[in-house]
Amino acid sequence: MADDLILDVQDIKKAYDGLEVLKGIGFGLRKGETKVLIGPSGSGKSTLLRCINYLTVPDAGRIYLNGDEVLDTNIDAMRARMGFVFQDFNLFSHLTVLDNVRICQVKVKGTDKAVATQRAHRELERVGLSDKADAYPAELSGGQQQRVSIARALAMDPDVLLFDEPTSALDPELTGEVVRVMQQLAAEGMTMVVVTHEMSFARQAADEIIFMENGHIIEQGPPEAMFTESTHERTRAFLNVIAEHG
Amino acid sequence: MDIYDVLLRDFPFLLKGLGVAIVLLVALLMIGFVLGLGICLVQLYGPRSRLVQWPLMLYERIFRGVPIIIMLFIFFYGISGVWDISAFGAAVLAMGLRSAAYQSQIFRSAFQSVPTGQMMAARAMGMSKIKAIRHIVFPQAGRHAIGPWTNEFSSQIKETSLAYVIGVVELTRQAHYIITSTQGNVLTVFAVVALLYFILNRAGNSLLYAFERKLAVPGFEK
Ligand SMILES: Nc1ncnc2c1ncn2[C@@H]1O[C@H](COP(=O)(O)OP(=O)(O)OP(=O)(O)O)[C@@H](O)[C@H]1O
Ligand SMILES: [Mg+2]
Numbered sequence: 306m307a308d309d310l311i312l313d314v315q316d317i318k319k320a321y322d323g324l325e326v327l328k329g330i331g332f333g334l335r336k337g338e339t340k341v342l343i344g345p346s347g348s349g350k351s352t353l354l355r356c357i358n359y360l361t362v363p364d365a366g367r368i369y370l371n372g373d374e375v376l377d378t379n380i381d382a383m384r385a386r387m388g389f390v391f392q393d394f395n396l397f398s399h400l401t402v403l404d405n406v407r408i409c410q411v412k413v414k415g416t417d418k419a420v421a422t423q424r425a426h427r428e429l430e431r432v433g434l435s436d437k438a439d440a441y442p443a444e445l446s447g448g449q450q451q452r453v454s455i456a457r458a459l460a461m462d463p464d465v466l467l468f469d470e471p472t473s474a475l476d477p478e479l480t481g482e483v484v485r486v487m488q489q490l491a492a493e494g495m496t497m498v499v500v501t502h503e504m505s506f507a508r509q510a511a512d513e514i515i516f517m518e519n520g521h522i523i524e525q526g527p528p529e530a531m532f533t534e535s536t537h538e539r540t541r542a543f544l545n546v547i548a549e550h551g
Numbered sequence: 552m553d554i555y556d557v558l559l560r561d562f563p564f565l566l567k568g569l570g571v572a573i574v575l576l577v578a579l580l581m582i583g584f585v586l587g588l589g590i591c592l593v594q595l596y597g598p599r600s601r602l603v604q605w606p607l608m609l610y611e612r613i614f615r616g617v618p619i620i621i622m623l624f625i626f627f628y629g630i631s632g633v634w635d636i637s638a639f640g641a642a643v644l645a646m647g648l649r650s651a652a653y654q655s656q657i658f659r660s661a662f663q664s665v666p667t668g669q670m671m672a673a674r675a676m677g678m679s680k681i682k683a684i685r686h687i688v689f690p691q692a693g694r695h696a697i698g699p700w701t702n703e704f705s706s707q708i709k710e711t712s713l714a715y716v717i718g719v720v721e722l723t724r725q726a727h728y729i730i731t732s733t734q735g736n737v738l739t740v741f742a743v744v745a746l747l748y749f750i751l752n753r754a755g756n757s758l759l760y761a762f763e764r765k766l767a768v769p770g771f772e773k
Contacts, residue, residue: 381678384677389672397669397672399690409673413677413678440769441768
């Protein structure tokens with residue numbers, strides 16, 4: 306294990322009733338890196354992301370976060386250090402925006418409420434939603450909800466952020482505001498793993514693109530190389546399809 | 552003395568009977584709440600082992616499947632054979648245990664109506680299962696439960712009158728005493744009693760609705 310890796314994913318395997326979804330996947334992230342995971346539907350991207358924080362428990366393989374192995378026994382503490390952004394936001398619907406961003410700081414990390422409130426306001430400002438602190442999730446647009454969920458993850462001061470298709474549930478005109486926030490985070494040196502079909506984001510913000518198919522990593526490399534000179538027929542075909550359909 | 556004078560004279564007894572009915576109601580609802588919530592939590596989040604789940608299911612089926620009047624007889628005559636239980640105690644126990652079976656169902660469907668993503672997001676943020684239930688799932692399920700719980704409240708008010716059959720001196724039995732002492736006037740006396748039950752029911756319902764409105768989350772539909 307290279308010790309300058311923030312996130313080190315080693316040889317993850319996962320099967321559902323005999324169907325092998327992940328067949329031994331490994332990759333690593335240094336501090337401040339952004340990696341974008343792409344691949345056809347059903348290739349195991351979500352499963353991989355969920356294995357990283359044990360929302361799905363892998364059958365085999367190891368995950369290290371900043372040198373600490375993720376285990377059943379320390380899972381809550383490790384999850385507190387990994388932000389997860391869901392496709393359908395999953396904001397806590399009975400809580401105001403401010404409480405959404407505040408509650409886990411207080412209940413998980415034991416942060417003092419006043420400090421947590423300050424931090425929550427800061428993260429809301431970062432995603433451009435200071436004026437929505439007192440609103441409830443159901444009063445927000447999808448794009449705003451997703452930005453709150455990013456603020457909620459950021460407020461935990463995570464070592465790494467995991468995004469599972471954060472813009473797929475959004476109308477095209479709302480995608481931009483979320484992508485801009487993610488680009489800004491990447492530029493500020495956040496460490497992120499992003500599953501997305503937003504190739505503009507991948508091109509602009511990714512240090513590396515990982516192309517997955519059938520539970521394997523087929524190819525990985527910097528965006529320019531992947532987009533222009535991929536040697537793999539499958540990668541080129543997939544990128545062409547994405548390019549055509551957006 | 553005509554019946555109105557008797558009613559006026561004996562009205563304190565009716566109020567006393569109403570008081571007993573209310574104490575019975577509160578006691579049985581509390582037992583039902585605590586036990587019902589406990590059963591629901593074990594059914595949803597407890598060990599899946601049959602050793603745990605089957606007795607709960609059996610309990611629920613039995614108490615929902617047997618008429619309350621039979622339960623009252625079993626609890627009163629059955630238990631008083633081995634242990635000195637008052638009619639009131641037997642009524643609280645039988646009706647409380649039965650309400651627990653119904654309330655566990657109310658809570659279970661309320662918990663199940665909370666989208667799974669809520670629990671997932673809470674766990675993903677590092678909350679333990681217990682914290683996630685307490686801070687995220689329960690507050691939402693609780694809101695969903697108030698409506699159906701109001702129904703349970705209403706039916707239990709009405710069922711307290713059945714405690715009459717094992718000799719609990721609640722509102723219905725007090726009414727019966729008045730009727731026996733004045734020979735007849737069934738209609739008038741029971742009309743007054745009906746009105747008392749109705750008022751209690753409406754008052755309780757209004758309170759619960761007010762509670763539901765107070766807890767309502769803006770923009771959040773069920
Ligand atoms: N809980 C589950 N139980 C059984 N099979 C599952 C489960 N979750 C995922 N799978 C299967 O695993 C495979 C990979 O699913 P996964 O969601 O990881 O793909 P994905 O790459 O994220 O796809 P998409 O782009 O559509 O989101 C699919 O065949 C899916 O049906
Ligand atoms: Mg997916």
